[in-house]
Amino acid sequence: MMFSPLSSAVNTYKALAHPARMRILAMLRGGELCVCQLIAVVRLAPSTISAHLVELKRAGLVEDRKEGKWVHVRLADGVDAQEVLESVFLTLADDPQVKADLAVLKMLRRVELAVLTRAGMSLERVGITGCCPPAPAKRGRA
Amino acid sequence: MMFSPLSSAVNTYKALAHPARMRILAMLRGGELCVCQLIAVVRLAPSTISAHLVELKRAGLVEDRKEGKWVHVRLADGVDAQEVLESVFLTLADDPQVKADLAVLKMLRRVELAVLTRAGMSLERVGITGCCPPAPAKRGRA
DNA sequence: ACCATATTTCGCGTGGTGACGAAATGATGT
DNA sequence: ACATCATTTCGTCACCACGCGAAATATGGT
Numbered sequence: 001m002m003f004s005p006l007s008s009a010v011n012t013y014k015a016l017a018h019p020a021r022m023r024i025l026a027m028l029r030g031g032e033l034c035v036c037q038l039i040a041v042v043r044l045a046p047s048t049i050s051a052h053l054v055e056l057k058r059a060g061l062v063e064d065r066k067e068g069k070w071v072h073v074r075l076a077d078g079v080d081a082q083e084v085l086e087s088v089f090l091t092l093a094d095d096p097q098v099k100a101d102l103a104v105l106k107m108l109r110r111v112e113l114a115v116l117t118r119a120g121m122s123l124e125r126v127g128i129t130g131c132c133p134p135a136p137a138k139r140g141r142a
Numbered sequence: 143m144m145f146s147p148l149s150s151a152v153n154t155y156k157a158l159a160h161p162a163r164m165r166i167l168a169m170l171r172g173g174e175l176c177v178c179q180l181i182a183v184v185r186l187a188p189s190t191i192s193a194h195l196v197e198l199k200r201a202g203l204v205e206d207r208k209e210g211k212w213v214h215v216r217l218a219d220g221v222d223a224q225e226v227l228e229s230v231f232l233t234l235a236d237d238p239q240v241k242a243d244l245a246v247l248k249m250l251r252r253v254e255l256a257v258l259t260r261a262g263m264s265l266e267r268v269g270i271t272g273c274c275p276p277a278p279a280k281r282g283r284a
Numbered sequence: 285a286c287c288a289t290a291t292t293t294c295g296c297g298t299g300g301t302g303a304c305g306a307a308a309t310g311a312t313g314t
Numbered sequence: 315a316c317a318t319c320a321t322t323t324c325g326t327c328a329c330c331a332c333g334c335g336a337a338a339t340a341t342g343g344t
Contacts, residue, residue, distance in 0.1 A: 005237040006161055009230065013159040018302085019152050035321065045304055050322055052302090069311060069320055087229060088151065095147040117320065160332085177291065187334055192292055194332090211290055211341055259290065286344085293338065301330075308323065314316085 012084060015059035019097075020044060021052050022088065025075070026098045027105055028062065029089055032074040034113050035064075040121040041104050061085070070113055104131050154226060157201035161239075162186060163194050164230065167217070168240045169247055170204060171231055174216040176255050177206075182263040183246050203227070212255055246273050 003011070015021060020042050027033060027041065039049050053073060056062040061081050064073045075085065092098045104123065108116070111126050119125035145153070157163060162184055169175060169183065181191050195215060198204040203223045206215045217227065234240045246265065250258070253268050261267035 004239065005233050005235075006164060006239050009233050010159055010161050010164060013155045017152055017155040017159050019148055020302095022148060022152060039321095044302095046321065047305075047323080048303060054322090055301095066311085066321095069318095071321065083229060087225065091147050091151050093147075097146065097148050113320095162332095181291095186332095188291065189293080189335075190333060196292085197331095208291095208341085211343095213291065255290095288341105288343080290341085291339080294336085296334090298333085299331090301328105303328085304326085306324085309321080311320090312318080314318100 008080075012059050012061070012081075015055050015061055016084070016088065018052070018055075020049075021056055022092065023098060023101055024049075024052065024056065024073075025061065025085065025088065026092050027101055028073060028075045029085075030102065030105065032065075032072045033105075035071045035073060036113060036117050036121055037105070037108055038073065040108060040116060040123055041101050046121075100131060104128060150222075154201050154203070154223075157197050157203055158226070158230065160194070160197075162191075163198055164234065165240060165243055166191075166194065166198065166215075167203065167227065167230065168234050169243055170215060170217045171227075172244065172247065174207075174214045175247075177213045177215060178255060178259050178263055179247070179250055180215070182250065182258060182265055182268075183243050188263075242273060246270060 016025075023042055024038055027038065035046075035049065035053065038053075039046050042049060044052075053062065053064070057064065059081075060076055060078055061084075062073050063076050064071050066072075075081070107128050108123070108126075111128075116126055123129070123131060158167075165184055166180055169180065177188075177191065177195065180195075181188050184191060186194075195204065195206070199206065201223075202218055202220055203226075204215050205218050206213050208214075217223070249270050250265070250268075253270075258268055265271070265273060
């Protein structure tokens, strides 16, 4: 499909205008990731993450690749996207949430995908604790 | 208010993710404009344009200034915005809609604001014709 | 003071977005 | 063939964005 520069720019910015999608892009900066890893870090339902990825693909910002049981996602290498993404990453570099994501990711990369998925994409269950909510902490003691 | 880099970036992109707002920004590139001029070119209800301007102000992309009966809008000079806007303008430079807007604007700048507003912000009524819909053309003859 | 008028605010209808869980899909491994 | 399991699609719900016209606000002219 052919779109005017205006509407394709609008589509790009629409895709960027959501925290979860920005976090995903920031994580992909470090290289290709499995969808299950994104689910684990962003902590949204698989169906929700999937929808966000559809949006990012529609905007031409990411591409995916099926490898066996898993789907791997990476930043698109189109010139169009590249430029926008660079400016995105500059502002995001010192965001606390993004930094936390990258820290978790560093640990997560050492966990086999099979282990992660068998744990239901739960970070806690693969030994990565206290990253986002320090614990469920049902309201009771400190 | 203080926002994290992530959420302020999201807010910025949300503000950019609408054709009318992008067109407004592209027009402001050429310098300060009266709200009534924006209404005339974009052809949306005054209340709608006003709402879009509120959005752009919230995102820190534009500032306004009241001069007598009229409100003048200009691009914000914050460093944050400046950088994003430049990349926006590059992609928008050869968009047909944006180019048409700028052409209309060139003519509009020679029309006094009082004349424009007394014409109900109608381009046709100030002698600028055939820019967007070649004519109402109620469906009947060619 | 009063009227005209440029812009904003308000209220409302309509359509789209984002969340989820349940069900479908498609590839693996037994 | 069949069971398993990662991911997507679908249906649903709540909410927000965006359009408008009517009413409110504020400024200038008479």
